[in-house]
Amino acid sequence: MKNxxxxxxxxxxxxxxxxxxxxxxxxQSEILPNWIGSLVYLPHAARVLMVVYFGWKxxxxxxxxxxxxxxxxxxxxxxxxIMLPSMISVMSVPAALYSLKLFGxxxxxxxxxxxxxxxxxxxxxxxxxxxxxxxxLVNYCLNQMHVNFEPKTGMLIExxxxxxxxxxxxxxxxxxxxxxxxxxxxxxxxxxxxxxx
Amino acid sequence: xxxxxxxxxxxxxxxxxxxxxxNIGHFTPNELKxxxxxxxxxxxxxxxxxxxxIVEHSGMSRSTVYKTLKKLSTEGIINLAQSEDDGRESLxxxxxxx
Numbered sequence: 001m002k003n004x005x006x007x008x009x010x011x012x013x014x015x016x017x018x019x020x021x022x023x024x025x026x027x028q029s030e031i032l033p034n035w036i037g038s039l040v041y042l043p044h045a046a047r048v049l050m051v052v053y054f055g056w057k058x059x060x061x062x063x064x065x066x067x068x069x070x071x072x073x074x075x076x077x078x079x080x081x082i083m084l085p086s087m088i089s090v091m092s093v094p095a096a097l098y099s100l101k102l103f104g105x106x107x108x109x110x111x112x113x114x115x116x117x118x119x120x121x122x123x124x125x126x127x128x129x130x131x132x133x134x135x136x137l138v139n140y141c142l143n144q145m146h147v148n149f150e151p152k153t154g155m156l157i158e159x160x161x162x163x164x165x166x167x168x169x170x171x172x173x174x175x176x177x178x179x180x181x182x183x184x185x186x187x188x189x190x191x192x193x194x195x196x197x
Numbered sequence: 198x199x200x201x202x203x204x205x206x207x208x209x210x211x212x213x214x215x216x217x218x219x220n221i222g223h224f225t226p227n228e229l230k231x232x233x234x235x236x237x238x239x240x241x242x243x244x245x246x247x248x249x250x251i252v253e254h255s256g257m258s259r260s261t262v263y264k265t266l267k268k269l270s271t272e273g274i275i276n277l278a279q280s281e282d283d284g285r286e287s288l289x290x291x292x293x294x295x
Contacts, residue, residue, distance in 0.1 A: 003201055039240035053204040109207055118210040120218075173240050177233060183216035184229065189209060
């Protein structure tokens with residue numbers, strides 16, 4: 001239970017910031033159309049980063065941000081029960097890590113670890129698997145709950161393979177953009193952190 | 198707290214590896230904006246975006262976009278290919294990180 005509050009709070013703040021930035025670019029400025037199944041979904045980066053580096057302790061904060069983000073950003077657009085889809089989205093990263101562990105790739109920090117959390121390519125693999133789980137399970141859940149509405153007309157539609165693909169690509173691209181931004185923004189710190197190890 | 202800093206340090210190490218391989222830390226904000234636009238457009242056009250689209254969506258001038266594309270292409274981050282539909286148009290494709 002040590003540091004649970006610290007990890008959870010960090011996850012909540014980081015995820016919330018990404019929600020706000022994403023909402024600005026998608027919902028408010030309408031730069032990226034069709035924001036349900038956005039093709040650049042930034043908040044997935046928070047799920048991946050926080051769960052990979054902070055573990056299960058980040059999950060309460062992430063889940064709160066997943067509930068708070070949509071309600072704050074576009075309450076009318078998210079006029080659906082989001083408790084279960086949000087939980088599935090958050091749990092997609094632990095599910096990816098668990099699947100990899102089952103196949104003999106546990107997460108570690110050394111060069112000998114089959115899955116090294118210091119290697120961005122390995123984080124990319126976790127991102128890909130979690131995006132796959134998220135896309136598949138959330139859309140299945142939306143279909144089962146009969147709450148998959150077309151954003152412009154408000155009509156109930158079936159989540160099809162296109163929507164699943166949009167979720168998958170959106171999560172992948174969102175993570176890619178956040179990582180690049182962080183890598184550039186934190187460049188002065190990155191050199192120092194490397195030299196100290 | 199030590200564990201927290203260790204985890205942050207691991208995350209920074211991961212980002213350091215990405216920055217080192219992509220080698221984009223020396224880009225100006227305008228160049229980065231063009232680069233981000235290329236990434237976002239790649240989601241919409243898997244066969245590559247044309248330069249006019251990148252100019253429109255980045256909000257940068259045509260000359261800035263051209264200069265940035267040349268720089269990105271020289272550094273192997275993107276690939277410029279001729280459009281099959283219109284020979285006068287170049288398509289911009291993201292190279293994968295090796």
